[in-house]
Amino acid sequence: MNEFDEHRRQETIAWHERQQQELKKLKGAQRHLWLNVAAYLTISVIEFYLAVVGHSQTLRADAFNNLSGIIASVLLLVGIHIARDIDDDDLMGRPLPEESQHSGQRLQLTRFHYETVFTMITGLVMIVIAISVIYGGVQSLMSHAEQEIPKPITLVGAGIATVIMLGVWWMNKRGGRRLQSAALVAAAQDSLSDAVTSVGTMVAIGGAMLFKVEWLDGVASMVVGLFILSAGVKIFRESSLNLADYFDPKLEDQFRAAVGDFPAVNEVLELKAHYNGNVVTVDTTIAVDAHMEVQDSYRLSEDIEGTLRRKFGIVDTSVMVVPTEKN
Known part of the structure; x- marks a missing residue:
């Protein structure tokens, strides 16, 4: 721990x-x-x-x-x-x-x-x-x-x-x-x-x-x-x-593309950005290899959060990992 x-x-x-x-x-x-x-x-x-x-x-x-x-x-x-x-x-x-x-x-x-x-x-x-x-x-x-x-x-x-x-x-x-x-x-x-x-x-x-x-x-x-x-x-x-929690779909597509660029991400299942005043946060659900170890999925989530923070200034990213068999 x-x-x-x-x-x-x-x-x-x-x-x-x-x-x-x-x-x-x-x-x-x-x-x-x-x-x-x-x-x-x-x-x-x-x-x-x-x-x-x-x-x-x-x-x-x-x-x-x-x-x-x-x-x-x-x-x-x-x-x-x-x-x-x-x-x-x-x-x-x-x-x-x-x-x-x-x-x-x-x-x-x-x-x-x-x-x-x-x-x-x-x-x-x-x-x-x-x-x-x-x-x-x-x-x-x-x-x-x-x-x-x-x-x-x-x-x-x-x-x-x-x-x-x-x-x-x-x-x-x-x-x-x-x-x-x-x-x-x-x-x-x-x-x-x-x-x-x-x-x-x-x-x-x-x-x-x-x-x-x-x-x-x-x-x-x-x-x-x-x-x-x-x-x-x-x-x-x-x-x-x-x-009303509306966010520009074009910006969300940019966030989605950045998450999807990670080789370990099989698919970005969901992604929703939110405004908190002028501060942006993101919730996303990704599909990964079902055999990925927990520690690796945790590090992947942290890498995704760090990338979105550096590229887009997103304050907080919540990543949910879903196991899936890669075709």
């Missing part, structure tokens, strides 16, 4: 290293999201004030859009906090099994699901806000008394929002790639959508002022709402697929 105990020790060390790497990434994502909150709060206050003073429905819609950014960032911060704030021996206050350290490791991977859960809620909030903005635009078009040509000061608000949001988008995109954070990737998509809507807001306000078209402001606010809706649906769809 010395070899087995040594393997368990090495596996535990590797798991703790990987765990700390993921927690470090989450901490980095938190810092980015706090900057997002500050940026969105600044823009929302400026745009709300100038929308009231300058009588612009479009700028008001853009302010609501940026308000959704505050809500989204706060929700993501809550999810990341939960993912980081769970002790090694419990999950949301519930104890993990002590009799199996490996089982405990797999259960602890579920902590990273919280980032995905709150990312999905973020998408849902964006959808609700988008519907509200579109509804407000429709009401504005139907009520001629509420239609006004925006004042020039509203262009300043839209311009400030555009510049700040482009900076936030670049920061989130860069941080999301570097940290491999689903939360920051979602935030980057949201902030890019916000930057585009701010540009659209400037164009709409400028057009309404230039051509003296009162209804253009209301139409533009509906377009802004559609942009918010599109981004929210995309975020909600991707995160819900993640939680």
Whole structure:
């Protein structure tokens, strides 16, 4: 059992290293999201004030859009906090099994699901806000008394929002790639959508002022709402697929091919990959020679796990060995 105990020790060390790497990434994502909150709060206050003073429905819609950014960032911060704030021996206050350290490791991977859960809620909030903005635009078009040509000061608000949001988008995109954070990737998509809507807001306000078209402001606010809706649906769809245990079949085929390349593997009977937040684990069942010794099958399983970790960054691979007669 010395070899087995040594393997368990090495596996535990590797798991703790990987765990700390993921927690470090989450901490980095938190810092980015706090900057997002500050940026969105600044823009929302400026745009709300100038929308009231300058009588612009479009700028008001853009302010609501940026308000959704505050809500989204706060929700993501809550999810990341939960993912980081769970002790090694419990999950949301519930104890993990002590009799199996490996089982405990797999259960602890579920902590990273919280980032995905709150990312999905973020998408849902964006959808609700988008519907509200579109509804407000429709009401504005139907009520001629509420239609006004925006004042020039509203262009300043839209311009400030555009510049700040482009900076936030670049920061989130860069941080999301570097940290491999689903939360920051979602935030980057949201902030890019916000930057585009701010540009659209400037164009709409400028057009309404230039051509003296009162209804253009209301139409533009509906377009802004559609942009918010599109981004929210995309975020909600991707995160819900993640939680529903969907995994790209093409990537699974690559994992399957890597396992099948081992000469001792007669056939890869089953293979299923799982997302745990941003962490990937794999369960696979392989067919081997019925006369293979237990020690050899154990070493084969370890070699498969090591290969998938090196080639694809898979944190944990569970291998079930089924004996079969080779034709």
